[in-house]
Amino acid sequence: MKNNIKKAAIAALAGITIMASSCSKKNDPGATDNGTGTTTGTTTSDTTGTLKGSTTMNIGIAATYNLASTNSGYWNTVKREAGWVTFGNELKNASVMQNDGSLNFTTADNFYNLCTNAGLQVFGHTLCWHSQQNTNYLNSLTSGTTTSGTNLIKNGSFESGISTNWFTQVSSTGGAAATFSADNTTAQDGTQSLKVVVTTPGPNSYSIQAVNDAFTGTGGSSYNVSMYIKGAGAVKVVMQGTQYDGDNTFTTTSTWTKYSWNITLNSAETAPQVRLNFTTAGTYNIDNIVVAANTTSTLPPAQVAANVDTALKRAITGIVTHYAGKIKAWDVVNEAISDNGGNLRTSANTQAGNGQFFWADYLGRNFGLKAFQYAKAADPNALLFINDYNLEYSNTKLDSLIAYVKELQGKGARIDGIGTQMHISLNTTQAGIDNAFTKLAATGLKVRISELDLALNTGKTAGFTASPAQLTQQAALYKYVVDSYQRIVPKAQQFGITVWGVADTDSWINTASSPDFPLLFDATYAKKPAYYSVLLSLKGK
Known part of the structure; x- marks a missing residue:
């Protein structure tokens, strides 16, 4: 996402071309939206309606307050297509925690009010993460x-x-x-x-x-x-x-x-x-x-752990209590599993970056337990999720996440669901997608596609431009993801799907040195072939 220091790797299994299973109606890659809900240059006859209007499941889009409050094309697209909004940055630790440990909700409240006034629900993101932390304050607690x-x-x-x-x-x-x-x-x-x-x-x-x-x-x-x-x-x-x-x-x-x-x-x-x-x-x-x-x-380790635990409790309790009864679902623990061997993420197994603070360094394996306990106590009625990436790519990471969920449940944590981010690319395999949904569904918990986007510039090439063939492949794989989710995850466990961003130009993947086109709308907020493929899947076609 734009302005988000995200470390999610894009799965890249070279040499594999992805095409979705055939359906009765396909989009013409040259289709363009004419503003009436239909398309020109397409053989698809059913292109009316909106994403959220085509299904009973929750459809979300990640957005940022800066764009939502200043860009009418951006915000009108979100309001038209989504029923839920995930804040891209505004509820993260570094955005609300001040340098003295107090919490400032000014921007988050403004964004929440903008969403609710538009009839949109907010998904809380995120309470306990290693990135985008106020390290100025948190590091002061360790000495x-x-x-x-x-x-x-x-x-x-x-x-x-x-x-x-x-x-x-x-x-x-x-x-x-x-x-x-x-x-x-x-x-x-x-x-x-x-x-x-x-x-x-x-x-x-x-x-x-x-x-x-x-x-x-x-x-x-x-x-x-x-x-x-x-x-x-x-x-x-x-x-x-x-x-x-x-x-x-x-x-x-x-x-x-x-x-x-x-x-x-x-x-x-x-x-x-x-x-x-x-x-x-x-x-x-x-x-x-x-x-x-x-x-x-130097402080005794026990004192450091107590300081960090107090800060975690203070932040989660303060944030969730502030929005109790308003924000009804939260990413409580985000990206807990490392990319190296499926261990819990710590400073020892994660590449260093700005704004990082690793709760497991000080609280061990129980940092996740504490996070879920504090969130539940602050709002017993909210749905509580754990969220991670590359689950469709790394079986080790997928199994480790599920094992950690079971470990926390065994210690008394209430976990309602698992979010699979699904920052995928044209090289992501159908087998990996199916495997992730199958294993996540087997937990009996709610399953959520939490941060979906689909990169085309897998080689990170400067000056990249998407070809019609790549846009067709992108549309097909988007459809396969949504089809697979609906086919494999029992309906009662389907919490919903959130796309991570609005237009390609707003995406965190798109950079000046490595342009990309990973989302459902182009730079003018016109619907891409990928949009219509998702729409058809949500309609069961």
């Missing part, structure tokens, strides 16, 4: 941190006014309007504070900004940043000098409140600065800004 008493910045109390050691600016472009002043009537401590009145936020977070003089810091070292803020709104605090070190947005209130977070400077940093960015209208007072060096020490 002891002591903060020195020396404030490294000058005039953080504003007792010397706002011009000494501070630079303030309101951008002349974009219509930003704000004033800065020293306020001698309101202070958290002492006699003065910084007062900022934001009349009109600017187009960029730095349009309205106060910047402290650079202080002497050490690249790669950890620092605690704290301050008191009064005024309802949001203040984005950035650490940046010769390098961009990071930021944290504090949602503020009308009373003096202390906000803080730990940050590790970029290894090449030489002159860090604290920058206060004001992104929402309102009146703010800032006082007693402190930057102090942290020292770390």
Whole structure:
């Protein structure tokens, strides 16, 4: 998916050409949507209706708030074709967890409201994953941190006014309007504070900004940043000098409140600065800004495990409780099985990447048990799924996932279903698809195709363009997947099918260096041959 740091491998068994089993009506690869629900240049007579209107099962599309709220073609397609939406990023750990461990649902709530106002249900994705984590906060739990008493910045109390050691600016472009002043009537401590009145936020977070003089810091070292803020709104605090070190947005209130977070400077940093960015209208007072060096020490393993367990419980409980009775199904544990030998995923068997935090490193095999227990306690009525990829490709991974599900069930976990992502390609075999559905159905749990897409550029070739023959093959394999799912998985166990994205250009698979065309709609949101093949399968044709 776009902007998603996904590690799912695309199955590639070279030399095997996939064609779906024959059906009575086939799509012409040159078919185009004429806007009336029918096609031109096709021998298929039954092309009316929508995906969700052609079946009783749940049909979903993964979407992102940025596109859904700004692109009418994108959002109209989702509303027309799907009954469910899976958030591409907005409910992941890094999207809601702040650097102090608190949870911010602003974007997720906006997206949820957009969906429900359109009559769409939301599938919760995802509660416990190793990627897209707020590692700034989570990694701080794995070692002891002591903060020195020396404030490294000058005039953080504003007792010397706002011009000494501070630079303030309101951008002349974009219509930003704000004033800065020293306020001698309101202070958290002492006699003065910084007062900022934001009349009109600017187009960029730095349009309205106060910047402290650079202080002497050490690249790669950890620092605690704290301050008191009064005024309802949001203040984005950035650490940046010769390098961009990071930021944290504090949602503020009308009373003096202390906000803080730990940050590790970029290894090449030489002159860090604290920058206060004001992104929402309102009146703010800032006082007693402190930057102090942290020292770390080794904690006993039991203490680390307790810290991590608390963070997992806090996140899952907070997220699920916030949407209890609203979001009725969740991916609780995501991609728990490694690609190497079917073991549980840890830092030792997974290629390193940004934003990774491996719960099994600290909680062992019971991390999944805890995740399901916390989710169930937060909303006993929600359906709880485990989700993974390459199950149609690796029998070892498939068997290991099923074994882990049984292990967790044996320890008392309630697991309602299994999601198979199905990020597949033209080289994926029919036998592998059938085998995955057969073994998943045998568990007796609900089975969900959770992230379906079908890559054409299997060689990751620069400048790739899909040929008519490849689009025909893609349509055939899409149909085979949906046919196989309906044929093998008993109807009572069919939770539904979610396609991972809307248009080809929005897909996480499509990149500038390796273009691809994996979805049901083209760049203009016109229906591709793959769309019609899925539609026919859902209609039982």
